[in-house]
Amino acid sequence: MxxxxxxxxxxxxxxxxxxxxxxxxxxxxxxxxxxxxxxxxxxxxxxxxxxxxxxxxxxxxxxxxxxxxxxxxxxxxxxxxxxxxxxxxxxxxxxxxxxxxxxxxxxxxxxDRGEFTKRAFLNGRLDLSQAEAVIDMINAKTDKSFDVSLRQLEGRLSQEIKNIRDILLNMIAHIEVSIDFPEEDIEDITYDDLEKDAKVVLDKIDKLLNTVDRGRILRDGLNTVILGKPNVGKSSLLNAILNENRAIVTDIPGTTRDIIEEYVNIDGIPLKIVDTAGIRDTEDIVEKIGVDRAKDMVEEADLIIALFDVSEELSEDDKKIIDIVRGKKSIVLLNKSDLPAKLDEEHIRCLLPDKKIITTSIATGVGIDELIDTIKNMFYTGEVDTSNQIIVSNMRHKDQLVKAKKNIEDGLKGIKINMPLDCIEVDIKNCWDNLGEISGDTVGEDVLDKIFSEFCIGK
Ligand SMILES: Nc1nc2c(ncn2[C@@H]2O[C@H](COP(=O)(O)OP(=O)(O)OP(=O)(O)O)[C@@H](O)[C@H]2O)c(=O)[nH]1
Ligand SMILES: [Mg+2]
Missing domain, CATH: 3.30.1360.120 (Probable tRNA modification gtpase trme; domain 1)
Structure with missing residues (x-):
C-alpha cells in the first residue's frame, strides 16, 4: 500500500x-x-x-x-x-x-477496483460497512436505497455495531475477572449481569435483523415478476405501471420473448418489475428459451403478479401458472374484464383460495390502482422512515447478524444453566467476532478482496 x-x-x-x-x-x-x-x-x-x-x-x-x-x-x-x-x-x-x-x-x-476506498478503509477513515455503503450509493437505483446507503456511510450502522460489541467486550472482561478471582459471590453476580447483558445484545441484534427484508427491497427493489400465458396482457400491465410504452404489445401470442426489467418508484416503493414471455409449450427455440427464463425468474421473485384472461376458458397453460404461484407470494389478476366472460372465476378462487384476486381491464385502466394499493399494503405496513432508522440492506451484514444471534443465544442458554464461565465466554467471543466482520475489525483478506472487487475503477 x-x-x-x-x-x-x-x-x-x-x-x-x-x-x-x-x-x-x-x-x-x-x-x-x-x-x-x-x-x-x-x-x-x-x-x-x-x-x-x-x-x-x-x-x-x-x-x-x-x-x-x-x-x-x-x-x-x-x-x-x-x-x-x-x-x-x-x-x-x-x-x-x-x-x-x-x-x-x-x-x-x-x-484496482475500489482501491481508493480500500485505502480509506485500511487507513481507518471508514469502517467496512461504510466502505460498502459507498458502492451501494453508486449502484443505487432509487432515491430511498440511496438514502439508506447514505445513512450507512454516515456511520449509524457502524455505531450500533460498536455499541453491541462494547457490551460484549464488557461481558468478556467480567468473565475474565470472575475466572481469575473465583469467589462464589462474585460468580453469582456475574451470571445475573451476564444474562441481562446478553438479553440486551440479543434484542439489539433482533432489531437490526428485523429491518433486513425491508432493507433488501429498498436496495434492490421489490422483485416483481409478471407471469401468465401468452396474450393475457403482461406487457400491457408493465406499460401501464411504468406509464410508458416500454414493451411491445400486440395481439399475437408470443410477442415478448425475453425478460424485460424496469425500475419504477411507486410512492417511494422501489419496484423492479419484470415482464416475461408468456408461459406455454412451444416448439419455437427462441420462445422456449424465453419461457425457461420466465420460470427461472420465479425463483428469485418477492412477488408474482399472475394474469388470467377472463374472456377465455381455463387452459392447460393457465393450470401451469396456477401450480407455479401456489406456494409463492402472489397477486392474481383476472384481466380483460371488458370482454364477455368465459372463465369461471369461482374455479380460480377455489384453486387459489388464499390469494388476493383483482378483476382488471388493463386496456381501459380498470384495477391498476387497486393492484398498486395491494402491493403497498403487502410490503409496507407503516411508512418506511429511511431518514432515521438504521436499516440493514446488505446480505453480508445479514449473514453475520444471523451468526451473531446464534452465538449469543447459545451463550444465553449457557448462562441460564450456570455453565462454566469459560464455555460461555467462547460463545460471547464468537458473537463479538461475527459483528466485527461487519465493521471490518475482524475480517479476513479474502472477504476484503471480494467486497472491493465489486467496486468500479477510480472509486
Ligand atoms: N380487451 C382487452 N384487451 C387487452 C387487455 N389487456 C391487454 N389486452 C390486449 O391483449 C393483447 C396482448 O397484450 P400483451 O400485453 O402483448 O400480452 P402479453 O401477455 O404480454 O403477451 P405475450 O408477450 O405474447 O406473452 C393486446 O392486443 C392488448 O391490447 C384488456 O384488459 N382488455
Ligand atoms: Mg408480452
Missing part, C-alpha cells in the same frame, strides 16, 4: 469534464512533474485543497496535453488519508486517457 495509484474516476463517454485522480506518497511529485500553472511555476506553489488553473504537459516532449484545473490535498484530510491529486480536464475519452497514461509513465500504477 506504499505505492501511488491512479485512475480515471468519471464514467468514460461524452461529458463536460473528466476527472483523473491519484493517491499515495508520490502523487504530489508526479502532479508537479506534469503540470504547468498559468500564474505559478510549480504545483507545490499552489495552496493545499485549492483548485489551480493551468496545463498538463508531457515533460519529455514539452507538449500540452490539456487545459485543466488541478488540486492537491495533503494527508490526512483526504478520502484515502494519503496525499491525493485530482485533475479536472475536458470530458470525453481522449483527454482522461492521455493524462492517465502520462501519470502512469511518471511513476504511478493503475488502481
Amino acid at each position: 506504499t505505492d501511488t495509484i491512479a485512475a480515471i474516476s468519471t464514467a468514460i463517454g461524452e461529458s463536460g469534464i473528466g476527472i483523473v485522480r491519484m493517491s499515495g506518497k508520490d502523487s504530489i511529485d508526479i502532479g508537479d512533474k506534469i503540470f504547468k500553472g498559468k500564474n505559478i511555476e510549480s504545483l507545490k506553489d499552489g495552496e493545499n485543497r485549492k483548485l489551480i488553473y493551468g496545463n498538463i504537459i508531457d515533460p519529455e516532449k514539452d507538449e500540452i496535453i490539456d487545459e485543466v484545473l488541478i488540486v492537491y490535498m495533503k494527508e490526512p484530510y483526504t478520502y484515502t488519508r494519503e496525499d491525493m491529486v485530482e485533475i479536472y480536464c475536458h470530458g470525453g475519452i481522449i483527454s482522461v486517457r492521455r493524462i492517465l497514461e502520462l501519470i502512469l509513465k511518471n511513476g504511478a500504477r493503475l488502481a
Whole structure:
C-alpha cells in the first residue's frame, strides 16, 4: 500500500469534464512533474485543497496535453488519508486517457477496483460497512436505497455495531475477572449481569435483523415478476405501471420473448418489475428459451403478479401458472374484464383460495390502482422512515447478524444453566467476532478482496 495509484474516476463517454485522480506518497511529485500553472511555476506553489488553473504537459516532449484545473490535498484530510491529486480536464475519452497514461509513465500504477476506498478503509477513515455503503450509493437505483446507503456511510450502522460489541467486550472482561478471582459471590453476580447483558445484545441484534427484508427491497427493489400465458396482457400491465410504452404489445401470442426489467418508484416503493414471455409449450427455440427464463425468474421473485384472461376458458397453460404461484407470494389478476366472460372465476378462487384476486381491464385502466394499493399494503405496513432508522440492506451484514444471534443465544442458554464461565465466554467471543466482520475489525483478506472487487475503477 506504499505505492501511488491512479485512475480515471468519471464514467468514460461524452461529458463536460473528466476527472483523473491519484493517491499515495508520490502523487504530489508526479502532479508537479506534469503540470504547468498559468500564474505559478510549480504545483507545490499552489495552496493545499485549492483548485489551480493551468496545463498538463508531457515533460519529455514539452507538449500540452490539456487545459485543466488541478488540486492537491495533503494527508490526512483526504478520502484515502494519503496525499491525493485530482485533475479536472475536458470530458470525453481522449483527454482522461492521455493524462492517465502520462501519470502512469511518471511513476504511478493503475488502481484496482475500489482501491481508493480500500485505502480509506485500511487507513481507518471508514469502517467496512461504510466502505460498502459507498458502492451501494453508486449502484443505487432509487432515491430511498440511496438514502439508506447514505445513512450507512454516515456511520449509524457502524455505531450500533460498536455499541453491541462494547457490551460484549464488557461481558468478556467480567468473565475474565470472575475466572481469575473465583469467589462464589462474585460468580453469582456475574451470571445475573451476564444474562441481562446478553438479553440486551440479543434484542439489539433482533432489531437490526428485523429491518433486513425491508432493507433488501429498498436496495434492490421489490422483485416483481409478471407471469401468465401468452396474450393475457403482461406487457400491457408493465406499460401501464411504468406509464410508458416500454414493451411491445400486440395481439399475437408470443410477442415478448425475453425478460424485460424496469425500475419504477411507486410512492417511494422501489419496484423492479419484470415482464416475461408468456408461459406455454412451444416448439419455437427462441420462445422456449424465453419461457425457461420466465420460470427461472420465479425463483428469485418477492412477488408474482399472475394474469388470467377472463374472456377465455381455463387452459392447460393457465393450470401451469396456477401450480407455479401456489406456494409463492402472489397477486392474481383476472384481466380483460371488458370482454364477455368465459372463465369461471369461482374455479380460480377455489384453486387459489388464499390469494388476493383483482378483476382488471388493463386496456381501459380498470384495477391498476387497486393492484398498486395491494402491493403497498403487502410490503409496507407503516411508512418506511429511511431518514432515521438504521436499516440493514446488505446480505453480508445479514449473514453475520444471523451468526451473531446464534452465538449469543447459545451463550444465553449457557448462562441460564450456570455453565462454566469459560464455555460461555467462547460463545460471547464468537458473537463479538461475527459483528466485527461487519465493521471490518475482524475480517479476513479474502472477504476484503471480494467486497472491493465489486467496486468500479477510480472509486
Ligand atoms: N380487451 C382487452 N384487451 C387487452 C387487455 N389487456 C391487454 N389486452 C390486449 O391483449 C393483447 C396482448 O397484450 P400483451 O400485453 O402483448 O400480452 P402479453 O401477455 O404480454 O403477451 P405475450 O408477450 O405474447 O406473452 C393486446 O392486443 C392488448 O391490447 C384488456 O384488459 N382488455
Ligand atoms: Mg408480452
